[in-house]
Amino acid sequence: MSDVPLGVIDATIRAATPIGLAAIGELLAERAGILNIGIEGGMCLAAFAAVVAGAGSPVAGLMAGVLAGILTASVFALFVIRLRAQQVIVGTAVSMMALGLSTVLNRVLYAGLSAAPQVHTLPPMRVPVLSALPGVGQLLAQPLPTYVLYAAGASVAWFLYRTIGGLSLRATGEDPSAVRAAGKDPALFQWAALVVSGALTGLAGATLVVAQAGTFTENMSAGRGYIAIAVVALGRWTPAGVLVGSLLFGAASSLQYIVQAYGVAIPYNLTLAAPYAVTLFVLAALRGSHRAPARLGRTIDLPG
């Protein structure tokens, strides 16, 4: 009987991993004043890259995903930072392009097959000693990206609050002219944030393939990129908050496992809608976005 709660926790951690990875990346970008809703498409394109390269090995799949994520984020960065275009609109366009491209390439490459091929998935990595504990021990055997998520959360927290670079990045999202007055280029911090964010988004997409499904399906990101954006607001723009937020969303998504395990008569589609509704509810309960970076979503004014 104790297997069911553990199963639910495991499902929670599993669902939280790709969302958390994308959300930690998005957090960095948003702290630098950039709202990138293109991560939905970036995630899907990365998932496709992962299935192509994953034929070699799961690690190659992860790396291909990261590259695809960086590439997508760089296109976004080019338009938003260099060409100073409106962020939400560029994000929508990049999302549509990347989603469409992953579908088109999937049809092109695997035209003769009924679906994308199966790839080997990453084996679970056991935490030494602790994973031998009865009960909870079985939760400490997760695939690599899950550990990367919590390590990334800790690194980003250290970077944002304990380094000069992190201070400048946060200042870019609050008052870019102050960064410029300090003799630094705010655009540089935005570029850096977006490249790292792209890498994490790519890792999130690759995780769906090489750590979870083992194959690619069209529109595989299924709104997870959008959820990651909501999770950043849910986490009050802090790394710890984002990790808690993604676990909360993961728990809401694992509702469907509870339903299956206990045979509760809730229609399947309602359990699919629940995580989004819960996220909205919590956002409202936390009183929305008044702690957002002051310049979030706005193009930096030209000097002078």
Place this chain on the structure above:
Amino acid sequence: MTRDTPRQAGLSVLMVLAALLVAAAILRSAGYDVTGAGIALWRGALGSSSAVISATLKRATPFLFLGLAVAVAFRAGVLNIGADGQFLAGGAAAVAAGLAMAGQPASVTIPTELAAGALGGAAWAAIAAWLRSRFEVAEVVSTLLLNMVAVNLVGFLVRGPMQEPTHAYPQSGILPHSARLPSLVAGEQLHWGFIAALCACAFAAWSFNGTAAGFRAKAVGLNPSAAESAGRISVARVRAIALITSGAIAGVAGFSEVTGVTYALYEGLSPGYGYMAIAVALLGALQPTGIVVAAVFFGALNAGADAAQRDAGIPAATASVIAGLVILGVVTTPELHRQFRRDS
């Protein structure tokens, strides 16, 4: 929207051509017969009067409504990314009304369906407006989440309370003839929703530039703090009204689609129309006349993509790649730059 307009129209056309060329290059490198696809695209979209009427203009209809819906919100500086969800809410409400009114004459049923669609879309957008005014939740986030909720709710409805009587398929019952929009040209698939959409655009053209409400929305979109302090306009109120109006128009798009094309509710009712509508609105420079041109272009693009898939095996998703490229092309034009520089 003054002397830059012809220059911008020229730029938009150039960007569309560039997007088509890029897409052709991608497909060619993937080994597709690009010439054959181009011919299929042309035939499917514009090759005959039947292609224009039954394919292009029929597919342009939701884009007319939805492009207008997005423009109404964007002009007031509200980033409504949720036209997709509002479209589904309107479609679901219209089908529910149409099925409930079986046996009534069309003169009663169709106006009721129209009202239900508008109310459904407005109510769905009102959630986001309420979350904004009461809880400070940004519209970008809430409308995106509400899209996901709407898709899954429709999935639930068509498998539960609204499933067709035999309970075999995930879709609603079929609307009776009295609950369908009549066709505009005998023997063709174009329906009266197209005319309604054109009327909506004409009405918008007048209200955007000729009414106090249109002016207030524009002032809020261009410079909210100036509108608040100098114009004594309640920015929060204008934004909420713009968002709910935008939702109502998107809901009417849902009404038009279910009563004019599908005659039933099902999960895949919107293959991302709400997101493509952002491209339509921007390509049309947030102006009704521009939106008409852009919507017909998107109708032709989708009709052509259907034909290219059928005849040359080109994945129809190519249309969304082209749409994305087109947005990137126009988003750097000076007019839009001015529109969105101040606030988002």
